[in-house]
Amino acid sequence: MPEIALVEAINLALARAMGEDASVIVLGEDVGRDGGVFRATDGLLARFGPERVLDTPLAEAAIAGISVGLAAQRFRPVAEIQFMGFAYSTIDQMLNQAARLRTRTRGRLTCPMVLRMPAGGGVHAPEHHSESGEACFTNIPGLRVVYPSSPKRAYGLLLAAIRDPDPVVFLEPTRLYRAAREDVADDGVALPLDRCFTLREGGDITLVGWGAIVRDMLAAADRLAAEGRQAEVIDVATLVPFDAASILASVARTGRCVICHEAPLTAGFGAEIAAQLAGPGLMSLLAPVERVTGWDTVMPLPRLEMQYIPGVERILAAARRSLRHG
Amino acid sequence: MTTETAAQFSVSFTRYIDADGHPTGPLPDFAAQAANLLPLYRAMVLTRAFDARAVALQRTGRLGTFASSLGQEAVGIGAASAMAPGDVLLPSFRDQSAQLWRGVTPLELLLYWGGDERGSDFAGPREDFPISVPVASHAPHAAGVALAFALRKEKRASVCILGDGATSKGDFYEALNMAGPWHLPMVMLVNNNQWAISVPRAAQTAAATLAQKAIAAGIPGEQVDGNDVVAVRDAVARALSRAREGGGATLVEAVTYRLSDHTTADDARRYRDDKAVTASWHGEPIARLRAYLVSQGTWSREDEEHALADATAAIDKATETYLATPPQPLAAMFDHLFAELPPSIRAQRTQALGGETPDA
Numbered sequence: 064m065p066e067i068a069l070v071e072a073i074n075l076a077l078a079r080a081m082g083e084d085a086s087v088i089v090l091g092e093d094v095g096r097d098g099g100v101f102r103a104t105d106g107l108l109a110r111f112g113p114e115r116v117l118d119t120p121l122a123e124a125a126i127a128g129i130s131v132g133l134a135a136q137r138f139r140p141v142a143e144i145q146f147m148g149f150a151y152s153t154i155d156q157m158l159n160q161a162a163r164l165r166t167r168t169r170g171r172l173t174c175p176m177v178l179r180m181p182a183g184g185g186v187h188a189p190e191h192h193s194e195s196g197e198a199c200f201t202n203i204p205g206l207r208v209v210y211p212s213s214p215k216r217a218y219g220l221l222l223a224a225i226r227d228p229d230p231v232v233f234l235e236p237t238r239l240y241r242a243a244r245e246d247v248a249d250d251g252v253a254l255p256l257d258r259c260f261t262l263r264e265g266g267d268i269t270l271v272g273w274g275a276i277v278r279d280m281l282a283a284a285d286r287l288a289a290e291g292r293q294a295e296v297i298d299v300a301t302l303v304p305f306d307a308a309s310i311l312a313s314v315a316r317t318g319r320c321v322i323c324h325e326a327p328l329t330a331g332f333g334a335e336i337a338a339q340l341a342g343p344g345l346m347s348l349l350a351p352v353e354r355v356t357g358w359d360t361v362m363p364l365p366r367l368e369m370q371y372i373p374g375v376e377r378i379l380a381a382a383r384r385s386l387r388h389g
Numbered sequence: 390m391t392t393e394t395a396a397q398f399s400v401s402f403t404r405y406i407d408a409d410g411h412p413t414g415p416l417p418d419f420a421a422q423a424a425n426l427l428p429l430y431r432a433m434v435l436t437r438a439f440d441a442r443a444v445a446l447q448r449t450g451r452l453g454t455f456a457s458s459l460g461q462e463a464v465g466i467g468a469a470s471a472m473a474p475g476d477v478l479l480p481s482f483r484d485q486s487a488q489l490w491r492g493v494t495p496l497e498l499l500l501y502w503g504g505d506e507r508g509s510d511f512a513g514p515r516e517d518f519p520i521s522v523p524v525a526s527h528a529p530h531a532a533g534v535a536l537a538f539a540l541r542k543e544k545r546a547s548v549c550i551l552g553d554g555a556t557s558k559g560d561f562y563e564a565l566n567m568a569g570p571w572h573l574p575m576v577m578l579v580n581n582n583q584w585a586i587s588v589p590r591a592a593q594t595a596a597a598t599l600a601q602k603a604i605a606a607g608i609p610g611e612q613v614d615g616n617d618v619v620a621v622r623d624a625v626a627r628a629l630s631r632a633r634e635g636g637g638a639t640l641v642e643a644v645t646y647r648l649s650d651h652t653t654a655d656d657a658r659r660y661r662d663d664k665a666v667t668a669s670w671h672g673e674p675i676a677r678l679r680a681y682l683v684s685q686g687t688w689s690r691e692d693e694e695h696a697l698a699d700a701t702a703a704i705d706k707a708t709e710t711y712l713a714t715p716p717q718p719l720a721a722m723f724d725h726l727f728a729e730l731p732p733s734i735r736a737q738r739t740q741a742l743g744g745e746t747p748d749a
Contacts, residue, residue, distance in 0.1 A: 120563075122566065124563055125532065125560065125564055128560060128564065129529050129533035132529065132531060132536065132537065133533040133537050134533075135534065136477075138537055138540070140533075160527075168519055169509070171511065205726050227728075257732065257733070306732075306733065307733060308733075
């Protein structure tokens with residue numbers, strides 16, 4: 064079982080899905096001959112041919128839009144948007160069309176498509192290449208939003224997303240494309256959608272987040288352990304539909320929660336978790352809910368980006384604040 | 390310095406039957422026997438009767454906002470009658486004529502416009518798309534459907550109908566552009582009815598024709614008299630036949646006039662002169678074809694009365710059933726959201742149905 068990077072796990076899952084189901088086709092800008100700007104689709108053209116790996120014209124809205132048409136015709140398109148900053152012109156298609164086709168036609172037409180894209184910062188990319196816009200998609204009923212944080216979960220969740228009968232926005236943490244490496248078995252086993260993953264158990268405090276910051280949460284948990292405090296680390300993984308029950312169950316044990324995400328604070332998806340904790344989770348809380356997030360500012364250019372992206376120190380500070388209560 | 394012509398283009402305009410019902414020359418094969426045009430005529434009459442009924446129902450509070458196709462019946466009937474059952478229609482919100490021809494029932498149309506999603510669960514053309522309300526957003530779907538046909542090597546095509554305003558939108562250009570290099574079996578039919586709500590065609594674009602927008606995409610574009618059902622059908626039939634043979638996409642601009650308000654929520658007198666509207670009644674598609682059929686001895690006053698009575702009877706029946714159809718149960722909101730409702734939303738469903746407030 065080889066150790067591979069997250070982007071290679073994506074590639075492995077794409078190849079596996081294409082191999083097992085002829086209706087799966089990959090499309091997007093530079094996904095064919097170039098193998099994708101991050102090489103997520105590397106080798107797929109050679110293996111599956113130009114009718115299943117399509118280099119599209121440069122038109123994000125239409126990439127999403129033709130995927131709706133293909134999906135309604137029983138294909139399973141997996142469309143790549145090169146960077147999340149270019150995905151916003153797909154929102155009309157995803158919100159008004161993809162997410163609603165089943166509802167609008169009472170199930171007569173469906174939309175089993177995946178719109179995948181790298182998200183988040185930390186790779187010194189140019190302007191508009193580093194944003195975390197997941198909250199733009201999480202308020203769209205009918206859409207799943209998935210955001211893995213490790214090669215294994217990227218592999219298993221992408222397989223699940225492709226096999227799912229409904230549209231999925233699949234976000235891939237750019238910062239971990241090469242940095243996250245682990246053994247991944249190419250066994251074709253999908254991981255469950257709509258469920259959180261507890262990566263580390265601990266009874267003192269719950270750290271919950273998604274995407275690249277999960278690695279920082281794990282590092283913070285190591286540091287807390289050295290201080291004698293055991294943190295439970297939860298990767299939300301599928302933001303929508305949201306598995307609040309797992310988080311509430313964890314906080315029922317720990318009484319404390321730090322919500323971590325790279326996206327801006329206000330109306331970020333962390334606010335939904337905080338609302339769940341303030342509602343059904345309220346009586347479990349021993350300390351105020353902490354949120355460690357990107358600032359409510361425009362994502363800065365690379366020289367300042369690591370001061371925008373919350374790191375281990377900010378997570379630790381929030382966890383210690385929480386642990387001082389009660 | 391040298392300068393030479395890099396490329397040259399022209400856009401044709403085709404008409405077979407003029408505004409007074411006189412043929413401009415020999416008609417295409419399908420219209421050579423005037424009797425072959427009777428189903429098209431009856432379908433236009435049905436559409437007009439349907440529109441009138443829908444507007445009346447809206448005015449009396451029994452239907453939601455509705456977009457009449459008054460004066461543009463030939464666009465949809467011309468296009469749909471050129472299609473094969475296996476082709477896929479992607480209509481905009483003013484294409485009930487094409488939908489009716491394709492087998493969407495008056496009842497389904499009334500249900501949809503009356504606010505019931507079951508109206509888009511067509512029993513007839515199962516693969517046709519529901520109408521597109523966000524203007525031009527269905528253009529890329531038509532490209533995707535056409536791509537599916539091309540990938541499966543099926544001799545089928547998609548037909549996307551959109552308005553003149555839609556040709557200003559990015560989705561329209563993106564889809565048209567993709568159709569070029571991929572030789573997609575797709576027909577883009579522009580219903581140029583001169584008005585995008587209050588914005589006249591001349592304010593929409595400085596282009597001399599909308600058909601010429603195809604030229605930049607590298608696909609054929611042509612203009613036809615959109616009030617001449619023979620011209621519309623002929624152009625769409627030629628485009629479909631080329632599409633099925635691997636010849637790629639075509640843009641057809643059907644030049645017509647919106648004789649009605651934009652929708653029942655609109656009052657066009659606020660922004661356009663009634664005189665221009667009155668003048669545009671001359672040459673409208675139904676009177677035009679009727680004049681031709683009468684001149685050919687294939688249509689009589691009794692035929693007309695029968696056609697109107699048949700249309701009215703069909704719509705009366707649909708109206709009666711529509712008005713007697715109870716709303717869907719509340720649970721329907723949830724039950725078509727995903728193939729299987731996720732647990733978190735299941736709790737909301739329970740709550741909406743009056744059950745316990747969920748814990749999470």
